[in-house]
Amino acid sequence: MTAITNSLPQGFIPVMLTPFLETGEVDYAGLKTLTEFYLTTGAAGLFANCLSSEMFELSEDERISVTKAVVDQVAGRLPVVATGTFGGPISDQAEFVKRIYGTGVQAAIIISGLIADESDSDEEFLKNALELISLTGDIPLGFYECPVPYKRLVPSNILEPLVATGRVVYHKDTCLDLAEVKQRIALADGQQFGLYDAYMVNAVASLKAGAAGLSCIQGNIYPELVVWICKNFNNPERQEDVKKVQQFFIDSMDLVHTAYPIIAKYSLQKRGFPISLYTRREVGVLTPELKTQMDNLLVEVEKIQADLGIPSNFTQYLVK
Template sequence: MENSSKGFIPVMLTPFSANGNIDYDALTQLTEVYLQAGASGLFANCLSSEMFELSDEERLQAIRHVIKITNGTVPVVATGTFGGAIGKQADFVKRVNDLGTEAVIVITSLLAAENESDEVFDGRVFDLLDQTEKIPLGFYECPVPYKRVLNAAQLKSFVDTERVIYHKDTCLDLDDIKAKLSVTQGHKFGLYDAYMGHAVASLKAGSAGLSCIQGNYFPELITWLCQNYNDEALADEVQRVQQFLIDNMDVMHNVYPVVSKYFLQRRGLNISTFTRRDVGTFTTSIVKEIETLFADYTLLKDDLNIRLFL
């Protein structure tokens, strides 16, 4: 997961059965779809996974299952901090690391309250580093419970320890992305951008890849973009994909992840639309929007000769 490679890291969904239990058969199939679509790694136990609605044991079991299915073919990162005292968070980081993850992800908004300073946050990061031995860590600027975005100076200080190797960025600001990339060069470290509004520009600026919810609709398209973003012979096609992602931003976020699970159903995945999180009502008008998205994507992937694996 270094800057030299451009890869797609899916923020994995958690499939549930109708009774609300994790559907491990569907999780197996979903993991295989990500891999077949060309994912260069997987981000398990993230917000898209409904991590806050899972118990500790469910979190660990889901991560363990994903690692088993990947069987070493790609690295897996997974969240390991869920609030409380740093010692408690460090203990769970160790449990996640013991499963075989490439890095354990730290939620930035769970190390300090919204009204606490960057200095307080930074101190807790270094405390967590001290209490987790040599375990590789990463950051996720998760929007829940609130969004705490790291600035370039902060990220540099953490990456300079050689312990922080991964960052899922949600700042939505290309200049901030460039600043973070500038100060973290020369390290075993990858910044993966979540915002598809500037996906091509971010990749050209030096981001290691993309980690976005759009990959839970069409993972092969995000892989295609990571592979072809700088190909002059495909410049028109790349711009078409970028505009497609921009034009459909809102519909893919509306009552997510229900909508993405429905989209995957339309693709043939045996997955229910059940979610433990209250994301709103999946109305008939939203269904129509997703059906339009499905039709538009079918035309796009056919024009680009992109192969579906489901």
């Protein structure tokens, strides 16, 4: 299979949820509808089979079938990336990278905490990462500083030789450090590499520093605002609005991370999208108090969108 060497598009790349039936099985019909929903919000690409997708609670076959279902539904309209590493010997991880790439994704994503133990040095991580790159032909790759099983950051001095291979096209950044983000962006100058920040406190600052876009859980709650900020962060006529939206991201940080992804599924459901609250992952309880807080937040979202002139993408799902 010939690798796609083009960089990913700039903008919002959602970290996709996985809808489940109340029986606990993957809701593939719901997944198709959800995929279309992301497209209607203005997403630039999709990240399937990620932590928000409950990837560690999916079987190996489900990881493949979920990714394939998304790729098939998108049908080339947007690029899709998906996680391709789930632990074990590097040679085994390389084989699964090939399997996930075989579904038709544009890049396979490497979980930084799964190719080296927490006690391993950055140099050991780099050695393993380069081995994985060497074992996967010309497949485009990305890195995700996932908090599970543990959060391993890929510092600039380690990221630089990886990007220099020409194989790394995506980086889901969770370092939370704007100065480090700027260094990571600078070292990739001239490469087909995009840094997509997950930390919405720094959303505007990262975009202005040259980040390719955002890959954040907030896109599963108020995707329209994430798309809007990606399109308007540098618009001189909208800077006051940009500041207001950025402050809203900061103010809502704690709530959107509580009992996630249940709270995201609840917010989608509350806004009219047909999705079950069922999750396989143990993330805490969506209490009545949390529901009330989210209800209030969604009222604020609708007000902000109205003020900005952003139409809701949920009205098509409401029962007439």
